[in-house]
Amino acid sequence: MSKTVDVTVPDIGDFADVPVIEILVSKGEQVAVEQSLLTLESDKATIEIPSPVAGEVVELVVEVGSTVSEGSLIARIKASEEAGETTTSGPPGQTASATDTAPENSDHAGSGEAAVTSASAGPQSAAGGGQTEETPAAPAARETGGHEFDVLVLGSGPGGYTAAFRAADLGLKVALVERYPTLGGVCLNVGCIPSKTLLHTAQIIDEAAAMSRHGVQFGDPRIDLVKLGAFKDDVVGKLTGGLARMADMRKVEVIQGNGMFAGPHEVSVEHQGKTRTVGFGQAIIAVGSQSFELPGLPWGDPRLMDSTDALKLEEIPPRLLVIGGGIIGLEMACVYAALGSKVTVVELAKQLMPGADPDLLRPLQKRISKRYENIYLETRVTQVDVADDALVARFEGKDAPASDSFDRILVAVGRVPNGNRIAAEAAGVKVTDRGFIEVDNQMRTNMPHIFAIGDVIGQPMLAHKATHEGKVAAEVCAGEKSAFEARVIPSVAYTDPEVAWVGLTETEARQAGVKYEVGKLPWVASARALGIDRPEGFTKLLFDPETKRVLGAGIVGPHAGDLISEVALAIEMGCEAADIGLTIHPHPTLSESIAMAAEAFEGTITDLYQPKKKNRKA
Numbered sequence: 001m002s003k004t005v006d007v008t009v010p011d012i013g014d015f016a017d018v019p020v021i022e023i024l025v026s027k028g029e030q031v032a033v034e035q036s037l038l039t040l041e042s043d044k045a046t047i048e049i050p051s052p053v054a055g056e057v058v059e060l061v062v063e064v065g066s067t068v069s070e071g072s073l074i075a076r077i078k079a080s081e082e083a084g085e086t087t088t089s090g091p092p093g094q095t096a097s098a099t100d101t102a103p104e105n106s107d108h109a110g111s112g113e114a115a116v117t118s119a120s121a122g123p124q125s126a127a128g129g130g131q132t133e134e135t136p137a138a139p140a141a142r143e144t145g146g147h148e149f150d151v152l153v154l155g156s157g158p159g160g161y162t163a164a165f166r167a168a169d170l171g172l173k174v175a176l177v178e179r180y181p182t183l184g185g186v187c188l189n190v191g192c193i194p195s196k197t198l199l200h201t202a203q204i205i206d207e208a209a210a211m212s213r214h215g216v217q218f219g220d221p222r223i224d225l226v227k228l229g230a231f232k233d234d235v236v237g238k239l240t241g242g243l244a245r246m247a248d249m250r251k252v253e254v255i256q257g258n259g260m261f262a263g264p265h266e267v268s269v270e271h272q273g274k275t276r277t278v279g280f281g282q283a284i285i286a287v288g289s290q291s292f293e294l295p296g297l298p299w300g301d302p303r304l305m306d307s308t309d310a311l312k313l314e315e316i317p318p319r320l321l322v323i324g325g326g327i328i329g330l331e332m333a334c335v336y337a338a339l340g341s342k343v344t345v346v347e348l349a350k351q352l353m354p355g356a357d358p359d360l361l362r363p364l365q366k367r368i369s370k371r372y373e374n375i376y377l378e379t380r381v382t383q384v385d386v387a388d389d390a391l392v393a394r395f396e397g398k399d400a401p402a403s404d405s406f407d408r409i410l411v412a413v414g415r416v417p418n419g420n421r422i423a424a425e426a427a428g429v430k431v432t433d434r435g436f437i438e439v440d441n442q443m444r445t446n447m448p449h450i451f452a453i454g455d456v457i458g459q460p461m462l463a464h465k466a467t468h469e470g471k472v473a474a475e476v477c478a479g480e481k482s483a484f485e486a487r488v489i490p491s492v493a494y495t496d497p498e499v500a501w502v503g504l505t506e507t508e509a510r511q512a513g514v515k516y517e518v519g520k521l522p523w524v525a526s527a528r529a530l531g532i533d534r535p536e537g538f539t540k541l542l543f544d545p546e547t548k549r550v551l552g553a554g555i556v557g558p559h560a561g562d563l564i565s566e567v568a569l570a571i572e573m574g575c576e577a578a579d580i581g582l583t584i585h586p587h588p589t590l591s592e593s594i595a596m597a598a599e600a601f602e603g604t605i606t607d608l609y610q611p612k613k614k615n616r617k618a
């Protein structure tokens with residue numbers, strides 16, 4: 001006999017008295033399990049409430065404009081016979097209806113909140129009906145062996161929280177151990193997110209100044225450092241708060257404290273003098289990396305900063321020295337130069353950002369050479385002396401003076417993995433002398449039930465690599481046959497102009513003797529680039545001359561970091577030049593430059609004149 005189920009609002013986080021903005025079903029309608037019944041909209045998020053059962057809607061208790069909170073009755077549904085007496089919940093996480101954007105990939109402030117809504121339609125939707133039974137979602141190959149948790153994730157950066165959430169969505173009981181009070185790791189708290197927030201501010205300052213060329217004059221910016229810092233902290237808070245709520249909704253137990261392995265199935269977590277031993281069936285190590293502290297420098301002096309210190313924005317130093325012309329050094333140089341510091345950059349290698357092709361760096365170098373006091377290549381800092389009113393750096397290099405004085409110094413010479421800080425040997429996990437942990441393509445360490453992901457397994461140390469690895473590890477923990485099989489991982493420096501590259505670089509191709517041909521679109525031929533007054537950029541694609549498949553790309557110019565994804569997809573899909581060139585790109589956009597670069601390779605381009613292009617098509 002079928003029975004009528006009271007459908008109530010499930011756990012929707014901190015939201016209360018949320019208005020119903022849309023009713024998606026009508027009385028008498030047959031609905032499926034997890035079919036959305038209605039939409040709620042708070043000032044922060046849009047939330048769809050799914051049906052916990054299949055059956056007929058016999059009554060809708062609310063209407064558009066009604067306000068509801070967790071537990072409010074919204075509808076009555078007569079469960080269908082097929083559904084049986086017991087209703088089932090769908091696989092947790094499959095019903096995500098709102099934006100399911102990973103926080104670190106989003107630069108709009110509310111994304112953390114929006115992400116919460118997708119979670120709310122996940123496992124909690126089962127509880128919404130009040131009469132459903134919990135059903136494990138995945139045929140998990142559990143190795144709990146009676147341990148407290150199926151999976152323990154050590155570290156809550158983008159890799160760690162993604163792994164924890166994915167594992168929970170697959171029905172596993174998960175603990176997420178984090179030494180700091182907020183989730184999100186370096187990326188959200190003291191890395192990608194705060195730096196990109198400040199880089200946006202820097203961009204607006206620079207663009208406002210550039211408007212004078214267009215006949216629009218703004219006054220000099222007046223910078224309230226406290227307010228700027230508060231905005232940045234607010235962005236971080238929204239995202240990390242969103243993570244905490246999503247962990248809660250997924251029933252992931254967050255354990256604060258410093259975790260160290262105590263055995264093959266145990267981590268001891270120390271927090272404020274107390275130690276808790278946590279047992280696990282499987283573990284995922286996601287402990288990341290930390291800034292490399294150049295030895296011999298006066299690290300006790302607060303004017304000597306690493307990237308975390310620099311993001312605190314304690315002051316705008318009149319003269320700033322940046323040691324290390326890599327991505328972190330150049331991004332922070334960009335921020336401080338826009339805020340008013342006179343910046344000097346010292347780089348050990350022959351070029352800035354040594355991983356990128358030299359031609360990609362040229363527009364950036366040209367722009368910052370005019371804006372920064374000095375850029376010293378092939379130069380090292382041998383010593384920093386502390387004076388009352390300055391830090392005095394001594395240089396060794398071809399163009400640098402013997403020494404110079406600075407108000408602050410930022411050291412950004414790379415990061416070192418944290419593999420040696422977790423007593424991995426207690427679990428039998430091998431760690432290299434440099435602190436890396438080796439894994440296979442399923443992210444398994446030498447101990448088959450322990451996985452590692454993110455910075456701790458090696459370069460490139462990038463959040464977007466870690467998140468993908470986190471999903472693989474979680475899925476393998478749940479018994480799925482996942483593997484990390486990405487062909488390429490894009491790199492982006494969010495400098496001005498942005499520099500982005502993916503796949504094979506020209507430097508790598510030459511070193512490896514790989515045959516390639518270039519299709520290039522200088523942005524001086526892009527209407528959009530001219531309109532935004534940034535014709536210095538370019539888009540180049542590398543193709544296999546035989547198969548015409550795209551092998552790699554480099555883009556320099558505003559939004560290069562957003563544009564590069566198209567080429568990453570093209571490489572993953574094995575696209576040929578014609579696939580890209582014949583895809584209609586909207587005009588006028590910077591994205592057209594990718595299609596045009598493919599056309600330039602094909603010889604079909606009309607927006608450039610290429611008299612000697614041998615393979616120009618008739």
Ligand code: NAD
Pocket residue numbers: 192294323324325326327328329346347348349352353354379380381412413414415460461462491492493494
């Ligand atoms: P990095 O390795 O990218 O750059 C460090 C730079 O410092 C190199 O160019 C190196 O040649 C130089 N260097 C090393 N020793 C030096 C010395 N003694 N004097 C002068 N220069 C020296 O490291 P990073 O910029 O610190 O970034 C660390 C990691 O974080 C990298 O893996 C990077 O990819 C990642 N990261 C990525 C992003 C992003 O994706 N936008 C942002 C920040 C950091």
